[in-house]
Amino acid sequence: MHIPRAPGLAQMLKDGAKHFSGLEEAVYRNIQACKELAQTTRTAYGPNGMNKMVINHVEKLFVTSDAATILRELEVQHPAAKMVVMASHMQEQEVGDGTNFVLVFSGALLELAEELLRMGLSVSEVIEGYEAASRKALEILPDLVCSSVKNLHDIEDILPVIRTSVMSKQYGHADFLSKLITQACVSIFSDSGHFNVDNIRVCKILGSGVLNSSVLHGMVFKRETEGDVTSVKDAKIAVYSCPFDCMVTETKGTVLLKNADELMTFSKGEENLMELQVKAIADAGANLIVTGGKVADMALHYANKYQLMVVRLNSKWDLRRLCKTVGATALPRLTPPTSEEVGYCDSVYLSEVGDTQVVIFKHDKEDGLISTVVIRGSTDNIMDDVERAVDDGVNTFKVLTKDKRCVPGAGATEIELAKRITTYGESCPGLEQYGIKKFAEAFESIPRALAENSGVRANEIISKLYAVHQEGNKNIGFDIEGDGSRLKDMLEAGIVDPYLVKYWGIKLATNAAVTVLRVDQIIMAKQAGGPKPPAQKKDWDDDQNE
Numbered sequence: 001m002h003i004p005r006a007p008g009l010a011q012m013l014k015d016g017a018k019h020f021s022g023l024e025e026a027v028y029r030n031i032q033a034c035k036e037l038a039q040t041t042r043t044a045y046g047p048n049g050m051n052k053m054v055i056n057h058v059e060k061l062f063v064t065s066d067a068a069t070i071l072r073e074l075e076v077q078h079p080a081a082k083m084v085v086m087a088s089h090m091q092e093q094e095v096g097d098g099t100n101f102v103l104v105f106s107g108a109l110l111e112l113a114e115e116l117l118r119m120g121l122s123v124s125e126v127i128e129g130y131e132a133a134s135r136k137a138l139e140i141l142p143d144l145v146c147s148s149v150k151n152l153h154d155i156e157d158i159l160p161v162i163r164t165s166v167m168s169k170q171y172g173h174a175d176f177l178s179k180l181i182t183q184a185c186v187s188i189f190s191d192s193g194h195f196n197v198d199n200i201r202v203c204k205i206l207g208s209g210v211l212n213s214s215v216l217h218g219m220v221f222k223r224e225t226e227g228d229v230t231s232v233k234d235a236k237i238a239v240y241s242c243p244f245d246c247m248v249t250e251t252k253g254t255v256l257l258k259n260a261d262e263l264m265t266f267s268k269g270e271e272n273l274m275e276l277q278v279k280a281i282a283d284a285g286a287n288l289i290v291t292g293g294k295v296a297d298m299a300l301h302y303a304n305k306y307q308l309m310v311v312r313l314n315s316k317w318d319l320r321r322l323c324k325t326v327g328a329t330a331l332p333r334l335t336p337p338t339s340e341e342v343g344y345c346d347s348v349y350l351s352e353v354g355d356t357q358v359v360i361f362k363h364d365k366e367d368g369l370i371s372t373v374v375i376r377g378s379t380d381n382i383m384d385d386v387e388r389a390v391d392d393g394v395n396t397f398k399v400l401t402k403d404k405r406c407v408p409g410a411g412a413t414e415i416e417l418a419k420r421i422t423t424y425g426e427s428c429p430g431l432e433q434y435g436i437k438k439f440a441e442a443f444e445s446i447p448r449a450l451a452e453n454s455g456v457r458a459n460e461i462i463s464k465l466y467a468v469h470q471e472g473n474k475n476i477g478f479d480i481e482g483d484g485s486r487l488k489d490m491l492e493a494g495i496v497d498p499y500l501v502k503y504w505g506i507k508l509a510t511n512a513a514v515t516v517l518r519v520d521q522i523i524m525a526k527q528a529g530g531p532k533p534p535a536q537k538k539d540w541d542d543d544q545n546e
Contacts, residue, residue: 027117030080030516031110037081038107041067045100045449047171047480063381066169066388067100068092080516087512091504096197096395097165098501101446102509108445109513112438121434127514129435132428133421134510136436138503140420142405144413145499146475146491149404152189155182158400160494164409165396167495169389173210177386181393184215184371195401200394201321201372204383207354208376213386218362219325220372221313224350225359226295229309231349235361238286238337239323241330243293244300244310246274271298278302280336288348292319292330309348311359325361325370396498405499408490410477411447413502415465418443439510447478454480461487 043050044065054062056073064070071085084106088099113126149157162185163178170177184200203220257263278299281289288309295312303310313319323330328343346364350357353374373390377383407413418440425436444462451458461478468476468487477495479488490496 026520026522027123027517028114030519030522031114033078033081034084034110034513034516035107037076037084038103038110041070041100041103042107042445042449043453044070045104045168045446046453047167047174048450048454049100049168050453061381062384064169064385064388066385066392067103069388071099071103079522080519083515084512087508091508094504094508095399095498095501097392097399098497098505100168101501101505102512104445104449105442105505106509106513106516108442109439109509110516112442113435113513113517116434116438119434121431123517123520125431126435126438127517128430129425129432130439130510130514130517132432133425133436133439134506136421136424137417137439137506140417141407141413141499141503141506144407144416144474145405146408147406147496149400149406152397152400152404153186155179155186158182158186158397161400161406161496161498162393162396164495164497166389166393169392170210170386173386176211177213177389178393180213180215180373181390181397184373185394185397187215187217188369188371189397189401193401195398197394197398198321199370200390201370202375202387202390203358203372204375204377204380204387205353205356205358206377206380206383207356208378210375210377210382210386212376214374216360216362216372216374217364218345218360218372219318219322219370220361220374221311221318221359222356223312223359224357226303226310226312227300227308228304229307231347232288232309233347235288235309235326235345235348236286237288237290237326237328237343237345237348238281238284238341239290239319239326239328239330239343240334241292241316241319241332242334243296244289244291244303244312244334245294245296246270246277246299246334274298275302275305277334277336278306278308281334282306282308284336284342285339286337286342288345290319290322290328292316311348321370322361325363396501399498399500403498403500406496407499407502408475408477409495409497410480410488410490410493411450411461411465412469412475412477412490413497414443414446415462415469415477416474419466419469450478450480454478 044052044067049065051063051065052070054070054073057075062069062073067088071088076082076085084103087106088102091099091102109130116126117123149161151157159178159182162182163174166178166181167174188199189195201219203222257266289303290311290313292313295310300310313322319330323343326343326345329341331337331341345361347362349360351360375383375386377386421440422437425433425440428436447462447465448458451461464487465476465478475489475491476487477490479486
């Protein structure tokens with residue numbers, strides 16, 4: 001029987017499709033979703049930010065205040081909130097830090113946009129105001145630069161910038177960790193100016209405390225050696241991506257043995273061949289074999305006979321990184337390496353850290369290609385969080401290699417921007433001036449979040465900051481460590497953020513907010529897949545009740 005459909009958009013779409021349109025249904029709903037998301041991560045902002053306990057879809061537990069990790073594991077479904085999440089992911093990829101800044105700032109922009117829309121402004125006027133204010137903010141930003149890193153090989157010069165980044169994840173251990181990260185970064189930073197984040201490895205070993213972490217020039221693997229030899233000085237390394245075993249033929253064959261002698265000499269040829277292969281490797285000058293596959297017992301026996309140390313690495317990525325570190329070439333077959341294919345390392349040894357056996361490839365000179373930060377901690381969650389802090393610190397160093405300028409942290413930059421953009425808004429004649437002023441007001445959300453998370457009255461801090469900035473002290477920010485609502489010169493305190501983190505943060509947050517505001521209609525097709533199977537009775541196969 002034909003059932004007539006309601007006229008309008010529903011008539012054109014399949015059954016089960018949903019659509020929302022207009023300010024009430026679409027715009028405000030989207031703004032609400034993004035506000036909720038920003039509210040979640042806002043309490044995790046800054047050194048005094050709270051941790052979130054996130055249990056993901058495979059029941060892995062995360063305890064962290066890192067917004068990028070929280071969002072990655074939450075798997076946000078709402079389409080508008082997803083846009084803001086994408087913006088923060090872009091920030092993570094672009095500069096590696098400041099993800100929470102993007103969320104808090106875009107959430108504040110949308111919250112204030114809602115006020116303007118309820119006042120009666122049209123969406124396009126709000127967007128125009130926001131875009132003009134964003135352009136102005138990026139113009140003003142270079143004026144706020146308070147210092148720049150002179151020399152990227154000088155640890156003391158870089159330390160304050162990396163310390164600020166690490167502080168927001170590991171408050172209390174920031175001085176110690178930032179020193180480790182800076183040492184690791186400076187040791188592998190080449191004069192050509194090229195720096196690869198991937199070249200700082202992290203090895204997490206359970207036990208002891210965070211303050212027992214250390215940095216090594218070379219690589220650390222959580223594995224044991226295979227043979228009897230456990231340490232080699234001046235190691236010449238042959239790397240094989242195949243198993244350390246004799247080659248097996250592709251075809252199946254049948255061997256016919258006629259008498260006992262043939263049976264006795266059957267495996268002799270194989271043994272001789274294996275010995276010849278291992279001897280050839282030893283004669284080529286190698287005294288350490290690294291293999292990417294299994295190690296056969298017979299091969300190991302001959303390796304011990306010729307005093308070769310054998311290490312097995314399961315991961316092909318680890319194998320590649322090791323080749324890069326020691327300057328070796330991974331060989332696909334058990335052939336003796338040439339002098340160009342052999343890698344070199346000052347010392348390779350088996351060591352015990354806590355109760356974990358580790359193999360350490362160590363370079364004595366500090367100009368190696370790869371450094372490893374060995375993290376200690378009493379639980380896996382603590383070590384995971386320290387690893388994220390290390391990751392942020394290394395990314396901050398990468399940002400400094402692109403642009404050495406720094407702006408004051410702790411809300412100083414935001415308040416100065418808010419002050420100047422408000423002044424700019426007052427000089428604009430059209431209705432977009434309301435958008436510009438609200439954009440300036442949105443910057444207050446950053447020092448506000450810092451103050452609220454530190455348990456201080458936010459309004460008092462913001463009014464004090466405005467008063468000080470009005471006098472021309474543009475480097476004054478909120479002092480988290482002081483009693484009550486204290487202010488401090490951030491340049492003297494050494495709390496500075498890289499210029500690019502703020503630049504991209506403002507850009508991406510504005511783009512995300514404007515994209516969400518531009519949506520005036522949401523049309524959702526019916527989800528794919530047939531009807532769900534009917535729920536069965538709990539004891540459907542029990543026939544006792546019949």
